Amino acid sequence: MITRLRALGAVALLLAGCTGPPPPKPVDAFQGLLNMSSANVPTDAPVTMGRPVAFMTSDNVENYIGGIKDANEYWGKRIPASLTNTVVMADIDPTYFSAQMLAVLRKHYPNIERVHDFREAVQKGMKGVILVDLKMKWMEPYGDRTNRMHVDFYFFDAGMNPVSKIGGEDEWKVPFASMEGHVQKITDSALQQIDSKMTTLVH
Amino acid sequence: MKDLAGQMHDVGSAYQRMTQAAARARQRAIANPLIQQYVAEAEKYRQCYDRLAINTLDALAKKLDAIDPGDTASLTPGSGTQAIATANRSPDAGAPKSPSGGPPSGTPLAASPSSGQSPAQPSPSAAPVASGTPGSPGSGSCADLRNDIAAMDAQSNALPGYIGMRVQLASLYNKLCGASATQRTEYWYTADGRQLGPVGAGDRPANAAYAATADIGQQCAGTANPSMCALAAGAISNCKSPPSDLSSACAVAGGYGDPADTVAATGGDPLPDAKLTIGGKIYNVPNACAQALAQAGDGGRTTQVVRTCPDDLLAALGQAEGKDPNIDPTAFLSGLGPLLNKGFAPPGAASKGGFDQAFCAQMENNAQVCKQRQDNMVSCIPTGNIQQPCVPQDNTNMSGQAGAFGDCYKLYSRFAGMCRMNANLRPQIATASLPKPPPAPKPVAPKPAPPPQAPKSVTGGSQAPPPPPQSTMSPQCQQLVSSYVAAAQANDGPRALAGYNALKGAGGCGVLAKVDRPMPQAQPAAPADDPRFISRGATPLSDQVVGGCNDSPAECQRRVQQLRAGVSPEAQAALFMNAVSIGLQLGATVANGMAGAMPQGGGGTNMNSIGNRPVQHTYGQGAPTRPAPRNGPSDITGTK
Numbered sequence: 001m002i003t004r005l006r007a008l009g010a011v012a013l014l015l016a017g018c019t020g021p022p023p024p025k026p027v028d029a030f031q032g033l034l035n036m037s038s039a040n041v042p043t044d045a046p047v048t049m050g051r052p053v054a055f056m057t058s059d060n061v062e063n064y065i066g067g068i069k070d071a072n073e074y075w076g077k078r079i080p081a082s083l084t085n086t087v088v089m090a091d092i093d094p095t096y097f098s099a100q101m102l103a104v105l106r107k108h109y110p111n112i113e114r115v116h117d118f119r120e121a122v123q124k125g126m127k128g129v130i131l132v133d134l135k136m137k138w139m140e141p142y143g144d145r146t147n148r149m150h151v152d153f154y155f156f157d158a159g160m161n162p163v164s165k166i167g168g169e170d171e172w173k174v175p176f177a178s179m180e181g182h183v184q185k186i187t188d189s190a191l192q193q194i195d196s197k198m199t200t201l202v203h
Numbered sequence: 204m205k206d207l208a209g210q211m212h213d214v215g216s217a218y219q220r221m222t223q224a225a226a227r228a229r230q231r232a233i234a235n236p237l238i239q240q241y242v243a244e245a246e247k248y249r250q251c252y253d254r255l256a257i258n259t260l261d262a263l264a265k266k267l268d269a270i271d272p273g274d275t276a277s278l279t280p281g282s283g284t285q286a287i288a289t290a291n292r293s294p295d296a297g298a299p300k301s302p303s304g305g306p307p308s309g310t311p312l313a314a315s316p317s318s319g320q321s322p323a324q325p326s327p328s329a330a331p332v333a334s335g336t337p338g339s340p341g342s343g344s345c346a347d348l349r350n351d352i353a354a355m356d357a358q359s360n361a362l363p364g365y366i367g368m369r370v371q372l373a374s375l376y377n378k379l380c381g382a383s384a385t386q387r388t389e390y391w392y393t394a395d396g397r398q399l400g401p402v403g404a405g406d407r408p409a410n411a412a413y414a415a416t417a418d419i420g421q422q423c424a425g426t427a428n429p430s431m432c433a434l435a436a437g438a439i440s441n442c443k444s445p446p447s448d449l450s451s452a453c454a455v456a457g458g459y460g461d462p463a464d465t466v467a468a469t470g471g472d473p474l475p476d477a478k479l480t481i482g483g484k485i486y487n488v489p490n491a492c493a494q495a496l497a498q499a500g501d502g503g504r505t506t507q508v509v510r511t512c513p514d515d516l517l518a519a520l521g522q523a524e525g526k527d528p529n530i531d532p533t534a535f536l537s538g539l540g541p542l543l544n545k546g547f548a549p550p551g552a553a554s555k556g557g558f559d560q561a562f563c564a565q566m567e568n569n570a571q572v573c574k575q576r577q578d579n580m581v582s583c584i585p586t587g588n589i590q591q592p593c594v595p596q597d598n599t600n601m602s603g604q605a606g607a608f609g610d611c612y613k614l615y616s617r618f619a620g621m622c623r624m625n626a627n628l629r630p631q632i633a634t635a636s637l638p639k640p641p642p643a644p645k646p647v648a649p650k651p652a653p654p655p656q657a658p659k660s661v662t663g664g665s666q667a668p669p670p671p672p673q674s675t676m677s678p679q680c681q682q683l684v685s686s687y688v689a690a691a692q693a694n695d696g697p698r699a700l701a702g703y704n705a706l707k708g709a710g711g712c713g714v715l716a717k718v719d720r721p722m723p724q725a726q727p728a729a730p731a732d733d734p735r736f737i738s739r740g741a742t743p744l745s746d747q748v749v750g751g752c753n754d755s756p757a758e759c760q761r762r763v764q765q766l767r768a769g770v771s772p773e774a775q776a777a778l779f780m781n782a783v784s785i786g787l788q789l790g791a792t793v794a795n796g797m798a799g800a801m802p803q804g805g806g807g808t809n810m811n812s813i814g815n816r817p818v819q820h821t822y823g824q825g826a827p828t829r830p831a832p833r834n835g836p837s838d839i840t841g842t843k
Contacts, residue, residue, distance in 0.1 A: 035735050057745050065744040090769025094744075098752040099759040106756070114753040117739035122731040160729040160736075184770055 021070045024063035029133035029154060030162075032059045033117055038133070038154065038162065045164035046201045047155045050127025054115040055105055058133040065094040067136075091183045100187055101132055101151070104195045108202065118160050129156040139174045139181070146173045147181055151190045155202065166201060168193030349474060350714070356478045357685040366488065366543060369477045370497040373418070373490060389414045392433075396424025421494055421507070475681070481519040485689070488516060500543035505536040680712030 029038040033056070072089065079085075105112050112130075115121045121129045130153050137148040148171035155164045170189035172182035356369070391399040391411035402414045413430035415423060423429040477488040488496065495507035509517065509532060521528045521535055524542050528535040687702030706715050729735075752759035768774060 032739050033737055035737060057742070057749050059742075061749065062742045062745045065748050069744065087770055087775050090766045090774070093766050093769075094748050095752065095759065095762050096766045098749045099756075099763045102749070102752050102756065102759070114750060116742070118729070118733070118736045119731050119738065122729050122733070122736075125728075127728070158728045160733065184767065 021067075021074050023136070023138045024060075024067045026060055026135045027058075027063070029058045029060065029131060029152060033131070036162075038152075038165070041154060041162040041165040043165050043167070044197060044201060046203070047157075047164045048203045049109075049155065050158045051109075052111060052113065052124075052126055053109045053128040053130065054113045054121045054124065054126040055130040055132060056115050056117060056121070058131060061132060061134050064097070064134050064136055067138075068092050068094050088181055091181045096184055097134065097187050100191050104191050104198070105130065105132075107195065108198050118156075122160065127158040129160060130154065131156065131162075137171075145176070146171050147183055147186060148172075149183070149186045149190050151194060153194055153198070164201070166194050166197045168197075349472060353475055353681060354684070354688070354714075356475070357688045366477065366479065366493055366496045366500060369488075370490075370493050373474055373477070373493070389416050390420060392420050392424065392429065394429060396420065396429070418490055418494060421491065479516065481516075481523050484519065485685075486516040486519055487513065489513070492516065496539070496543060499536070499539040505539050508536065508539060677712070680706075680709060680714075683709055683712060684714060 030036055071092075076084070109130075113124065113126070115124060115126065115129070118129065133152040133154065135150045135152075137144075137146065137150075139145045139147045148169065150167060150169040152165050152167040154162050155166070157163050168190035170186035170193075172180070172186050174181055352369075352373075389402040391402060391408050391414050393399060393410050394412035398417070398420065399408050399411055407414075413420075413423065413433045415429075415433035419433050423433045474490075476490070477493045479486050479488050489511065492508070492512035495505070495511045499505040499508055509528060512520075517528050520539065520542065524535060524538040526535040526538055683702065683706045687699060687706050690698035690702045706712060
């Protein structure tokens with residue numbers, strides 16, 4: 001019985017997210033893309049987007065993926081393969097966010113293209129651009145045990161002026177020794193909010 | 204396909220044009236006291252719920268500002284020190300009687316000096332609704348208000364808390380436009396909501412707790428302070444021999460005058476049923492049902508919902524809640540409030556909207572600002588004398604500009620209360636309405652003499668006859684507009700285009716011309732070398748993950764299914780079992796290790812020192828001839 005408890009305790013420790021590499025700091029959504037701040041973009045303003053439409057992801061998305069990759073590598077070196085927490089790894093896999101984010105974009109713009117930056121968007125003749133930004137606050141094992149995801153879609157008109165920002169957010173407070181990180185769920189919820197607002201506000 | 208995309212874009216643009224032109228229509232109608240009040244109400248609510256409407260109304264405010272700064276200021280009572288210039292545009296601007304027999308409420312003390320108008324010379328935009336001047340800015344009517352409410356029904360009915368606002372607007376409409384004599388008739392009620400008799404039949408009954416029209420009466424029954432609730436909803440009959448706690452609030456309500464003197468006397472067409480969009484389908488909500496739902500949304504009684512709402516609506520609500528009203532009515536009713544306040548978001552989903560604390564605080568603050576201004580106001584009686592155009596009037600809380608501030612206070616108090624939804628609105632109003640000593644009359648600056656005004660009879664016959672109802676939309680037109688707007692909101696290009704064409708084919712139904720406009724100029728494309736652009740560095744991870752999904756959506760979705768399975772309860776159980784299994788194996792290993800460390804054979808004791816001597820497996824005397832057995836300790840195991 002003792003060994004069983006020990007084993008569960010070890011798992012719980014892993015699940016509780018022992019302190020690993022620090023998560024990346026969020027940056028301005030326009031960093032590395034535009035010489036301006038995203039702070040003044042109107043929120044939930046109605047938009048009529050020209051066609052064709054392209055999308056790109058912000059540096060925060062790159063950092064989000066990188067942060068997860070780093071964490072996986074960090075723990076991969078410390079945890080035996082047999083004890084790898086596959087549930088948490090599936091939950092935080094950035095492919096999930098990417099796929100769901102793309103599903104929302106394609107629902108509204110079936111022919112949306114991915115571009116690297118605004119120059120490429122202009123060169124490809126895009127009449128509208130959506131910049132996807134993601135800010136993730138990961139649970140802190142010994143502090144605020146909340147996973148919080150905030151996603152913003154910034155809408156740019158043909159002149160590549162930011163005309164609206166539509167966001168969604170959700171969070172989940174991870175109970176101690178729980179493997180319920182619910183990152184997939186808060187991803188779904190945040191994107192669903194955006195999807196719903198887009199239906200109303202974006203034409 | 205390209206054609207279709209182009210069409211959708213065109214329709215999208217048309218929809219945007221429509222919403223923007225709607226703002227312009229509101230702008231033109233802003234001088235109408237009814238529309239002005241409607242817009243003011245709608246604006247405040249929409250600040251809570253609908254950013255789309257905010258932008259529309261913001262645009263309206265800017266345009267109004269360009270035309271008449273005073274008008275814009277009137278929409279924002281919390282801003283600046285300018286008086287809210289609604290005195291001659293208040294709902295009773297058609298010339299309600301002053302309770303004191305003084306001048307009509309349309310006699311502001313002072314308009315903004317910057318307006319450049321004599322306060323006593325109503326601008327064309329301030330013409331009372333009853334002037335009946337066709338084509339004048341004040342030519343709006345109850346029909347317009349009705350149409351606007353119907354348009355809101357079509358556009359905003361899925362927003363959180365909408366039904367509560369709709370009930371308020373219906374009360375306002377019925378009070379001001381008197382859809383029918385029945386709707387205008389007010390009754391006395393006991394505290395528990397029992398109807399006693401019509402207010403007009405005689406004195407206040409001894410057991411009367413409050414007076415209200417039938418619908419307001421139902422709405423307020425069982426609330427903490429039903430008389431205040433009814434008064435807040437416009438039932439000013441409560442001010443007949445009012446109890447002390449109502450006296451100050453009645454002074455506020457006095458700003459409205461007696462509905463019998465207003466356009467209510469003319470009667471307007473009944474409001475159509477409210478509508479709710481649940482799960483993409485539109486349901487009619489009869490007034491009684493709307494009130495029951497509003498009460499449920501306000502945290503009040505829910506029992507009326509089942510009795511008053513149509514079966515199809517109940518079924519839809521039940522489906523949205525995930526609780527069948529026929530199977531578990533208690534659970535269904537208990538979940539109604541949250542469902543309504545979340546805008547019919549499915550269980551577990553985030554609210555589609557909600558109340559912002561800062562906004563609620565702002566509403567409360569605005570209410571107090573209006574109250575303070577009302578308390579500080581004096582009205583004046585025009586004298587016709589240039590040297591002394593008016594003399595202060597000691598009915599500071601009852602009419603005129605003060606009444607307008609009272610109106611403002613009342614509205615903001617209501618919004619503040621509704622903002623909190625589950626909080627009790629009435630004590631807040633009551634607290635804010637505590638009687639204050641009447642302010643001392645203020646000296647009135649000399650102003651140009653106002654034109655003589657027509658005397659008004661105390662019985663209320665002074666009001667000019669209202670214009671005939673105009674532009675009442677036919678059911679067919681309502682259907683066309685509703686379908687078109689719904690299609691545009693659903694971003695359904697072909698259907699919206701068909702709706703647009705159908706509406707245009709029907710002559711526009713009197714609304715399309717107000718909102719239709721040419722296609723906007725396309726935004727010029729940015730040059731590729733725009734100095735705002737930064738040449739972005741490499742994003743290998745995004746390229747791999749996002750780009751991978753972009754290139755192979757089907758594969759990506761398969762991966763999503765795997766990931767979902769990866770966090771399923773089964774996967775969690777498997778992980779635990781694996782950990783347990785490994786733990787047990789570890790335990791066994793440790794246990795074996797301990798066993799290996801133990802001294803093996805021969806090293807033990809047979810306890811000879813403390814026990815009986817062991818039997819010796821040998822023969823004694825008279826032993827048989829066969830050999831003696833071995834007596835090694837491990838012989839029986841066969842290991843030796």
